[in-house]
Amino acid sequence: MPGSGATVEKIASGRESEILIALIGNPNAGKTTLFNALTGLRAKTANFPGTTVERRIGHTRLAGRRVKLLDLPGLYSVTGATQEERLARDALLGEIPGHPRPDLVLLLVDATSLERNLYLASQVLELGLPVVVALNMMDLAEQAAIEVDAERLSAELGCPVVPIVARSNRGLDDLRHRLEIAVHRPWKPTPLAAVPPAEECEGCPFKARFDWAEEVGVRCSAGRSPSQGERTDRIDRLLTHPSVGVAAFLGVMFAVFALIFWVAQYPMDWIDRGFAGAGAALGAWMPDGFVKSLMVEGILGGVGGVLVFLPQICILFFFLSLLEDTGYLARAAFVMDRLMRRVGLPGKAFVPMISAHACAIPAIMSTRVIEDRRDRLVTMLVLPLFSCSARIPVYAILTALLFPNRPLLAGLIFTGAYSLGIAAALGMALVFKRTILPGETRPLVLELPSYRLPSFKTALLTMWDRARIFVRRAGSIILAVSIVLWALASFPRSEPPAAAHAALEQAAELERAGDEVAAAELAMEAQDLVSQHALANSYAGRLGHLIEPVLAPLGFDWQIGVGILSSFAAREVIVSTLAVVYGVGESGADAESRSLFETLQRAERSDGTRVFTTATSASLLIFYVLAMQCLSTQAITRRETGGWKWPLVQLGYMSALAYVCSLVTFQLLRAVGVA
Amino acid sequence: MTGVDERAGWRRLDQIEPGHCGIVRDAGEGDVDQLKSLGVCLGRKVMLVQAGDPLIVKVMGTRLGVSARLAARVLVEPCGGDAFGGRG
Numbered sequence: 173m174p175g176s177g178a179t180v181e182k183i184a185s186g187r188e189s190e191i192l193i194a195l196i197g198n199p200n201a202g203k204t205t206l207f208n209a210l211t212g213l214r215a216k217t218a219n220f221p222g223t224t225v226e227r228r229i230g231h232t233r234l235a236g237r238r239v240k241l242l243d244l245p246g247l248y249s250v251t252g253a254t255q256e257e258r259l260a261r262d263a264l265l266g267e268i269p270g271h272p273r274p275d276l277v278l279l280l281v282d283a284t285s286l287e288r289n290l291y292l293a294s295q296v297l298e299l300g301l302p303v304v305v306a307l308n309m310m311d312l313a314e315q316a317a318i319e320v321d322a323e324r325l326s327a328e329l330g331c332p333v334v335p336i337v338a339r340s341n342r343g344l345d346d347l348r349h350r351l352e353i354a355v356h357r358p359w360k361p362t363p364l365a366a367v368p369p370a371e372e373c374e375g376c377p378f379k380a381r382f383d384w385a386e387e388v389g390v391r392c393s394a395g396r397s398p399s400q401g402e403r404t405d406r407i408d409r410l411l412t413h414p415s416v417g418v419a420a421f422l423g424v425m426f427a428v429f430a431l432i433f434w435v436a437q438y439p440m441d442w443i444d445r446g447f448a449g450a451g452a453a454l455g456a457w458m459p460d461g462f463v464k465s466l467m468v469e470g471i472l473g474g475v476g477g478v479l480v481f482l483p484q485i486c487i488l489f490f491f492l493s494l495l496e497d498t499g500y501l502a503r504a505a506f507v508m509d510r511l512m513r514r515v516g517l518p519g520k521a522f523v524p525m526i527s528a529h530a531c532a533i534p535a536i537m538s539t540r541v542i543e544d545r546r547d548r549l550v551t552m553l554v555l556p557l558f559s560c561s562a563r564i565p566v567y568a569i570l571t572a573l574l575f576p577n578r579p580l581l582a583g584l585i586f587t588g589a590y591s592l593g594i595a596a597a598l599g600m601a602l603v604f605k606r607t608i609l610p611g612e613t614r615p616l617v618l619e620l621p622s623y624r625l626p627s628f629k630t631a632l633l634t635m636w637d638r639a640r641i642f643v644r645r646a647g648s649i650i651l652a653v654s655i656v657l658w659a660l661a662s663f664p665r666s667e668p669p670a671a672a673h674a675a676l677e678q679a680a681e682l683e684r685a686g687d688e689v690a691a692a693e694l695a696m697e698a699q700d701l702v703s704q705h706a707l708a709n710s711y712a713g714r715l716g717h718l719i720e721p722v723l724a725p726l727g728f729d730w731q732i733g734v735g736i737l738s739s740f741a742a743r744e745v746i747v748s749t750l751a752v753v754y755g756v757g758e759s760g761a762d763a764e765s766r767s768l769f770e771t772l773q774r775a776e777r778s779d780g781t782r783v784f785t786t787a788t789s790a791s792l793l794i795f796y797v798l799a800m801q802c803l804s805t806q807a808i809t810r811r812e813t814g815g816w817k818w819p820l821v822q823l824g825y826m827s828a829l830a831y832v833c834s835l836v837t838f839q840l841l842r843a844v845g846v847a
Numbered sequence: 848m849t850g851v852d853e854r855a856g857w858r859r860l861d862q863i864e865p866g867h868c869g870i871v872r873d874a875g876e877g878d879v880d881q882l883k884s885l886g887v888c889l890g891r892k893v894m895l896v897q898a899g900d901p902l903i904v905k906v907m908g909t910r911l912g913v914s915a916r917l918a919a920r921v922l923v924e925p926c927g928g929d930a931f932g933g934r935g
């Protein structure tokens with residue numbers, strides 16, 4: 173029987189004998205590139221249980237056996253000084269529950285800075301696991317006229333050493349071959365006699381290791397070119413300059429964002445139209461009723477409203493990966509460090525903060541670059557205060573209500589809303605650093621790697637990885653939330669109001685009389701009345717009434733309350749909700765915003781006064797700048813922090829902040845007579 | 848500073864001239880360990896590439912951005928000149 177050999181082997185090996193290989197190496201040594209080259213698209217990103225430290229697991233096959241490749245964080249040592257180092261060490265020793273001890277360690281070493289990389293190598297070799305060394309960046313070493321003697325290094329380290337160029341797949345077949353041999357015949361490594369035990373050296377375990385690394389480096393490599401890194405030094409004179417560097421960084425980020433908003437608008441438009449089209453097609457095909465309403469309004473409408481941000485997220489991560497790969501992001505963190513330190517955060521927090529202006533979700537995911545747990549938590553807590561793109565439609569309608577026909581003032585208020593978000597985030601960061609997450613910011617120690625061309629493949633894979641997390645995690649939560657919100661707005665079903673009945677009868681008469689245009693108009697009006705009435709009597713409407721006393725001091729009525737509740741799916745949903753509750757009818761949401769604007773402007777309270785006075789509009793605007801109203805963000809925060817505690821802190825403080833600021837705004841404006 | 852004679856010529860890493868180098872003679876504990884595992888440890892040759900806060904040092908061919916607060920805890924013996932590129 174053909175293929176029986178493989179089958180026999182599979183049965184013999186079984187699932188339990190899956191080989192586990194741990195990949196470890198310095199940051200910037202090309203670990204991600206090698207991991208991607210070995211496992212391709214099949215990798216999964218997750219955190220070590222209960223931590224914010226990320227690991228990736230991928231699968232591949234070696235010599236017919238299933239191999240699990242565990243990508244550990246990029247590290248300079250495994251002595252256990254930081255949480256990452258401890259986790260990496262524990263993972264290598266098999267001391268993490270649910271993680272068996274690896275069968276083999278794949279140690280990545282950067283050939284262009286052999287000595288520094290050998291420091292980590294000496295520690296890993298001491299752990300007593302079989303090690304295969306991949307000597308990466310051989311092309312760059314050749315360019316810099318550094319000759320590395322892999323055979324000599326292999327003899328010094330007592331393990332196989334394979335020269336590779338992970339980026340162009342050079343040497344990867346050889347590496348796989350060596351790994352196959354190692355998988356078949358694991359060996360007990362001999363301890364490195366050259367590294368003296370820590371207690372024997374003069375008070376510095378680092379010194380002994382570096383002395384050893386230097387000696388091995390001298391014996392195994394030759395011909396360091398004196399010009400190495402000169403180009404990088406020249407570029408750095410500008411890009412790390414205290415003022416030129418900051419200006420360059422702002423320029424780069426502005427360019428990236430302009431590109432994101434410009435490029436993303438096309439796919440966002442397609443997604444929007446795709447969902448609208450699918451809704452219309454489904455609506456036409458399905459019979460009227462409960463299921464149709466759930467499918468079209470609940471599921472397609474809700475999920476579409478969030479998936480529309482996927483292009484922005486993809487493009488953002490694509491560019492961030494490119495920037496990181498060139499070595500530029502390290503410079504950005506370097507120049508921003510001094511400024512960020514004033515609010516108690518490291519320079520690395522700046523890129524997530526910039527990203528949060530597109531969407532808080534990718535921003536929270538990109539805080540992984542911040543090593544210190546407290547710094548990272550503070551950054552995650554304040555990120556949703558930055559004005560994300562879901563707020564733009566809300567700001568647009570509210571600034572228009574505040575200053576109709578005065579675009580300059582409206583623009584100023586728009587800018588003010590963004591500035592308020594930034595000020596609130598930085599202020600809250602300072603507050604958190606002084607209260608619930610105290611402690612000095614970890615002082616900057618950051619490698620500034622040589623500049624090099626970025627890898628598009630890595631950027632695409634990063635984008636794919638992040639997009640998948642967004643769709644899976646945010647998508648499932650959004651689906652659930654959409655259904656719940658739909659149910660709240662649709663139940664209990666109520667009888668159409670008498671006025672709608674009357675209008676429909678009148679429309680039927682008109683149609684009999686032959687005036688089809690007037691009949692259609694009247695029928696639409698009746699439909700608006702029905703929707704409005706249904707929402708007012710639904711659970712959502714009742715909830716709106718229930719929270720009205722709480723919201724009244726902010727100048728909000730129950731309709732705005734319903735809008736705020738519906739915003740938890742995605743902030744911009746309030747626009748379409750308000751369209752329904754104030755009676756533009758469901759078609760109004762898609763129609764020109766002018767009609768929505770006019771409806772809101774005309775909207776009246778039961779006592780006949782206008783709803784959207786200056787005070788109420790300003791108060792609602794400030795509420796939308798500051799409030800935590802995005803369950804997808806909460807879901808991602810939960811995922812990244814490993815529990816519900818921090819998302820709840822986030823929800824609590826932001827709601828309180830929004831409430832107090834809106835309250836003060838409304839009451840102040842009313843007190844001075846702006847109503 | 849203890850004022851021991853031997854230390855007379857030693858300088859804080861954040862206080863040497865840009866472009867000059869020094870041999871690390873003393874480094875603190877705690878946060879400085881991060882620097883040590885990147886090579887700024889006893890006996891290594893370090894060059895100050897750019898002064899300021901944060902500053903840039905070069906050790907074993909690697910550029911490091913380091914907060915001045917941390918660099919201030921590293922004492923170096925100036926090795927004079929800007930000849931960097933040897934192995935220390």
